[in-house]
Amino acid sequence: MSASWSILPKHLPRRAFGKIVLNEARLAWRLSVGLIFGVGLPVLLLVIFGEIPAFQKHKASLGGLTAFNVYVPILIAFVIAALALWSLPGPLVSYREQGILRRLSTTPVPPSWVLAAQVIVHLCLVVIALFILVVVGIAAFGIDAPKSPGGLLLAIVLSIAALFAIELSIAAVARTANGAAALGSATFLPLMFFAGLWVPRQLMPGALQGISNFTPLGASVEAVQDSMQGVFPPATALLVLAAYAMIFVLVAKCFFRWE
Numbered sequence: 001m002s003a004s005w006s007i008l009p010k011h012l013p014r015r016a017f018g019k020i021v022l023n024e025a026r027l028a029w030r031l032s033v034g035l036i037f038g039v040g041l042p043v044l045l046l047v048i049f050g051e052i053p054a055f056q057k058h059k060a061s062l063g064g065l066t067a068f069n070v071y072v073p074i075l076i077a078f079v080i081a082a083l084a085l086w087s088l089p090g091p092l093v094s095y096r097e098q099g100i101l102r103r104l105s106t107t108p109v110p111p112s113w114v115l116a117a118q119v120i121v122h123l124c125l126v127v128i129a130l131f132i133l134v135v136v137g138i139a140a141f142g143i144d145a146p147k148s149p150g151g152l153l154l155a156i157v158l159s160i161a162a163l164f165a166i167e168l169s170i171a172a173v174a175r176t177a178n179g180a181a182a183l184g185s186a187t188f189l190p191l192m193f194f195a196g197l198w199v200p201r202q203l204m205p206g207a208l209q210g211i212s213n214f215t216p217l218g219a220s221v222e223a224v225q226d227s228m229q230g231v232f233p234p235a236t237a238l239l240v241l242a243a244y245a246m247i248f249v250l251v252a253k254c255f256f257r258w259e
Helices: 002-006 016-031 033-051 067-087 089-097 100-104 111-141 149-173 177-195 206-213 216-228 235-255
Strands: none
Touching: 016 033, 016 089, 016 111, 033 067, 033 111, 067 089, 067 111, 067 149, 067 177, 067 216, 089 100, 089 111, 089 149, 089 177, 100 111, 111 149, 149 177, 149 216, 149 235, 177 206, 177 216, 206 216, 206 235, 216 235
16 A cells, blocks of 8 residues: 555645545455445345346235335445445555554645545445446346436435445444444444345334334435335435434544544
């Protein structure tokens, strides 16, 4: 890592930020955590679910939808959560743990640029993964194109904001990269339960479904599902996502330290 920073010019031009983003993208490619769990695994699950005949049958218990239609929004939430909670916290905490951020503060490179570069790289992975999911779902398995694209875009943007804000809070409070990974996993698993990965939200008991509505991924799945079926996302789901984003940004701002 340190060698890559030495090539930056003394009086840092703005294009140097692009070099930092490129360095972080190469690092993400080498580590492959985001590519495997944030891109590869959701696409693999999409293909597996799409090839199961029972998943293509409409069911009254699922509101007249097929199981495949139900799981596409869940996999969209999976992509965002996996990249935010599994892939992103580790490098940020590792840089602080190894003193890289502290050393950067003595150079023309603002440490915040590394944070911004990591976020940009993972946002690009989110966009790539979601594009693949939607295109494969439509082209290979016949799901309908989103009927409320504006609502879908808003739901995804707010979902990203909420999950990335939670990730930044994890990076702020974790002292080690292993600690960040443990916190990310401990957060990911219950959130995915309430998103419906193991039991679709439509089949959850009333109490669990009520809790799900006020979790970030439960609200995300609800908003995405409605958008894909042609209904603009409900205000409650959007407000829940916005609230998580604002609250955890404030938490990250209060607790994040560069060294």
